[in-house]
Amino acid sequence: MSTYLYQKTNHYFGQLASGTEKCGEAELKGLGATNIKPGYLGVYFCANQRTLYDIVYRTRIFSRILAPLIVFDCHSEKYLYKTAQNIDWSDFLTLTKTFAITSNVADSNIRNSQYAGHVFKDAIVDQFRDKTGERPNVDTHNPDLQLNLYIHENKARISVDLGGGSLHKRGYRAQSVEAPMQETLAAAIIQLSDWHGERPLHDPFCGSGTLLCEALMKQCNIPAAYLRKKFGFLRLPDFDATVWNQVKTKANAEMIQIGQAGSAAPHVEQASLPAQALISGSDISTDAVKAVRANRAALPDAGKIKVRRADFHDLEGFDNTTIVTNPPYGIRLGDKEGATALLKEFGDFLKQKCTGCTAFIYYGDASLAKKLGLKPEWKQPLRSGGLDGILCKYELY
Ligand SMILES: C[S@@+](CC[C@H](N)C(=O)[O-])C[C@H]1O[C@@H](n2cnc3c(N)ncnc32)[C@H](O)[C@@H]1O
Numbered sequence: 001m002s003t004y005l006y007q008k009t010n011h012y013f014g015q016l017a018s019g020t021e022k023c024g025e026a027e028l029k030g031l032g033a034t035n036i037k038p039g040y041l042g043v044y045f046c047a048n049q050r051t052l053y054d055i056v057y058r059t060r061i062f063s064r065i066l067a068p069l070i071v072f073d074c075h076s077e078k079y080l081y082k083t084a085q086n087i088d089w090s091d092f093l094t095l096t097k098t099f100a101i102t103s104n105v106a107d108s109n110i111r112n113s114q115y116a117g118h119v120f121k122d123a124i125v126d127q128f129r130d131k132t133g134e135r136p137n138v139d140t141h142n143p144d145l146q147l148n149l150y151i152h153e154n155k156a157r158i159s160v161d162l163g164g165g166s167l168h169k170r171g172y173r174a175q176s177v178e179a180p181m182q183e184t185l186a187a188a189i190i191q192l193s194d195w196h197g198e199r200p201l202h203d204p205f206c207g208s209g210t211l212l213c214e215a216l217m218k219q220c221n222i223p224a225a226y227l228r229k230k231f232g233f234l235r236l237p238d239f240d241a242t243v244w245n246q247v248k249t250k251a252n253a254e255m256i257q258i259g260q261a262g263s264a265a266p267h268v269e270q271a272s273l274p275a276q277a278l279i280s281g282s283d284i285s286t287d288a289v290k291a292v293r294a295n296r297a298a299l300p301d302a303g304k305i306k307v308r309r310a311d312f313h314d315l316e317g318f319d320n321t322t323i324v325t326n327p328p329y330g331i332r333l334g335d336k337e338g339a340t341a342l343l344k345e346f347g348d349f350l351k352q353k354c355t356g357c358t359a360f361i362y363y364g365d366a367s368l369a370k371k372l373g374l375k376p377e378w379k380q381p382l383r384s385g386g387l388d389g390i391l392c393k394y395e396l397y
Contacts, residue, residue, distance in 0.1 A: 060187035084123035164232035171227030206281030209292030317353025329364035
């Protein structure tokens with residue numbers, strides 16, 4: 001059996017949304033990674049096997065963790081095919097297992113990402129067919145092995161996707177409404193809000209409840225991949241089931257319930273515990289409220305997320321609360337003029353009924369940030385899922 005690049009170097013690459021790099025780096029550091037260095041839309045890092053499994057199981061911020069098998073100069077499709085055939089794919093696949101490829105090509109002789117992926121797939125399939133007369137199947141929805149091909153300036157990298165697909169798919173999204181936020185983006189927003197359960201958190205435009213579910217997962221220390229059924233690292237030739245079981249058992253044992261004294265709300269004195277629910281949301285849409293109820297049900301301690309149908313205009317207001325929200329932004333939901341008018345009214349609501357609160361507002365369209373009528377303490381562009389958005393923090397005095 002060959003020794004692959006990740007085995008020689010212990011080097012990996014984590015992909016994340018633009019603007020979440022600092023969050024990602026801090027998370028990796030906290031989980032024990034070393035040699036953390038920024039890369040294009042991601043972060044390079046080193047980790048031993050145990051730490052690596054832990055990172056894949058717990059990361060809230062990264063959408064993919066990739067283990068490189070080989071890096072090579074690649075000036076043509078022919079060379080891509082030839083080099084991909086040099087890997088013994090029976091180290092990763094059998095005829096009963098399925099695979100899929102994500103590919104990304106930039107500034108290279110090979111111009112088309114999809115075609116590059118196709119050539120790569122042929123190399124794998126032909127190797128099996130030449131040896132056995134049969135070929136493994138491609139399954140783009142739920143493959144056993146997810147591979148990644150990245151070619152930049154004629155330098156190619158072939159990697160195994162250790163999550164076995166994008167890690168933003170936590171597994172709790174049973175129902176959705178229009179314009180749901182990616183879970184990894186929501187997790188980064190919760191992280192940037194610096195909320196630690198010391199006071200209530202409310203989302204007045206909660207939609208399907210992504211921010212609420214991510215707040216609960218963080219607060220209860222629920223591993224982000226807790227509900228995930230398959231992991232790409234199970235297909236690595238050096239996969240160690242004992243180490244993986246130990247990692248998973250330890251992470252699951254570290255989950256905590258909201259309300260356990262000194263755990264999920266460590267900074268709160270018992271006497272000043274909030275009367276309102278620690279994590280709550282509201283939305284004008286009945287379907288959104290139903291979606292939150294369906295989604296939270298998959299998570300441990302789900303009852304700790306309270307949700308109700310309400311137009312924000314009718315809310316009584318908040319005190320000493322962290323407001324984290326993603327109002328309609330007129331791209332996929334309604335029109336931009338409507339979103340502009342709504343934001344102005346929401347700004348008035350914050351000024352008049354939310355003194356003593358801190359608000360973190362994610363605008364899916366960065367140009368809308370000016371429409372609230374409040375001056376932000378800071379702004380952080382965050383791009384994810386095709387949205388060129390921005391997160392703003394407001395102190396409401
Ligand atoms: C961009 S979506 C929020 C998506 C959410 N972050 C998620 O991940 O599913 C905006 C939400 O605002 C809600 N909304 C629109 N007008 C509202 C109003 N006046 N009061 C409360 N909610 C409203 C919509 O029903 C929609 O669910």
